[in-house]
Amino acid sequence: MPPSITVVGLGSGGEDQLTLGTLKVLEQSKRRYLRTADHPAVADLKLRGVSFESFDSLYEQSDSFEDVYEAIANSLLHIAKQYPDEKIVYAVPGHPMVAERAVQLLRQRADSEGVSLALLGGESFLDQAFTRLGFDPIEGFQLLDAADLSREHLRPRLHTVIGQVYDAFTASEVKLTLMGVYPDDHPVIVGQALGVAGQENIRQIPLHELDRQETYGNLMLVYVPASADDRLRRRSFERLHEIVSILRSPEGCPWDREQTHQSIRRNFIEETFEAIEALDLDDPDGMKEEFGDVILQVLLHSQMEEETGAFDVFDVLAELNDKLIFRHPHVFGGENAQDAEEALANWEQMKAEEKKLKGREERLSLLDGLPKDLPALPRAHKIQKKASGVGFDWPDLTGVFDKIEEELQELRHAAKEESSERQKDELGDLLFAVVNASRFLKADPEEALAGTNRKFAERFKYIEEQLRISGRTFEQTDLLEMDNWWREAKMRVKP
Secondary structure (H helix, E strand, O other), rough: OOOOOEEEEEEOOHHOOOHHHHHHHHHHEEEEEEOOOHHHHHHHHHOOOOOEEEHHHHHHHHOOOOHHHHEEEEEEEHHHHHHHOOOOOEEEEEEOOOOHHHHHHHHHHHHOOOOOEEOOOOOOOHHHHHHHHHHHHHHHHEEHHHHOOOHHHHOOEEEEEEEEOHHHHHHHHHHHHHHOOOOOOOEEEEEEOOOOOOOOEEEEHHHHHHHHOOOOOOOOEEEEEOOHHHHOOOHHHHHHHHHHEEEEEEOOHHHHHHOOOOOHHHHHHHHHHHHHHHHHHHOHHHHHHHHHHHHHHHHHHHHHHHHHHOOOHHHHHHHHHHHHHHOHHHHHHOOOOOOOOHHHHHHHHHHHHHHHHHOOOOOOOOOOOOOOOOOOHHHHHHHHHHHHHOOOOOOOHHHHHHHHHHOOOOOOHHHHOOOOHHHHHHHHHHHHHHHHHHHHHHOOOOHHHHHHHHHHHHHHHHHHHHHHHHHHHHHHHHHHHHHHHHHHHHHOOOO
């Protein structure tokens, strides 16, 4: 007969909630173990002569709950092998398959270690929650662990029960997470010892008071009733997708319904530049608004494709998630990256590998694939970086500066003696050479020029302000006076 462990559930209250089968198993066994003696049924069973050895001491000896559960599973497997002819019983609060990590570990390991495992159910705290809190789980329900709660778990349209709220610290973490979705004064239900005569306590409190209760413990839970209030979903991506789909629906906005990829193509570009401006101004409020406008463009174009059955925005997210994981093997795989340059090399290598796996055509030129509508300055920067990647580059800045001087002389000559078309060509050559310098200086040329544009605008505004103060116009001043003000602006106005 192989070693065996029988896991029984003690229910959520006293001995009255024990099943007859559980009681028989407990009475027939000599080796009984408890996850915790902090349970109403334990004292009742002791009066019947049913005693236990608990694992409560492990909670004080271990650094984390996971360590506790690992230790319990290890101990039980060892005991079962040590006493193969005896029935080993492990008793847990509630039901063995509800919020019992040690039981999950036993299920994973028992078979491979030659130990027979049997589970005998009991009434879980959820049975009492449905009854005492008065909701039907078929309406939509989720059970969450307070120790592993995140905002992504929260779905206001579902009845939500949060268990394992052991102490004030855990309650504080739960409160902060819930506040990411619910208002500070949103009503929540705190339930303690549900169904236990003389111990049950159910009360409604505002969310901000969740970590200010007098008592906490193993039998405490938090219940947030389901709500159809869409304001609670205002931070969810699903709600945004829903709003955009409504706008594009026959019952939605006539203007939104009429739009096509081409009709709002320009909006994408404009919103992107407005977001960049907010970044340049280091304006958090502006960023918050403009980033939203960019996301809206993604949603609108994706919604158009969803209406044709091609893909939806969740396919876009899936593609992006896969890409980020695949192109970061040094983060999500076994490879390493010691610095940013090595991480970038990994990215480019995996990007090329990804295209092969997707069966995309091999590019005939290294320079293929650059967006045709990319502005000329960043396009020049990208072209040069690709050429540099295969060794076609100046060895150092000296050669770059010589090239700039050469192109400047050619532009001077063209400006005096050549056609306007030739002058434009030479100007382009000079700009291209200057972009080369930006690369060696590790300064993005678009950002550098944008900074100079802002600097010029602020200093020019200073000149306008001086004219306004003196009650004059540009026609009533001259270049010498404006140049003096410009020099003052350089001293007074920060770029």
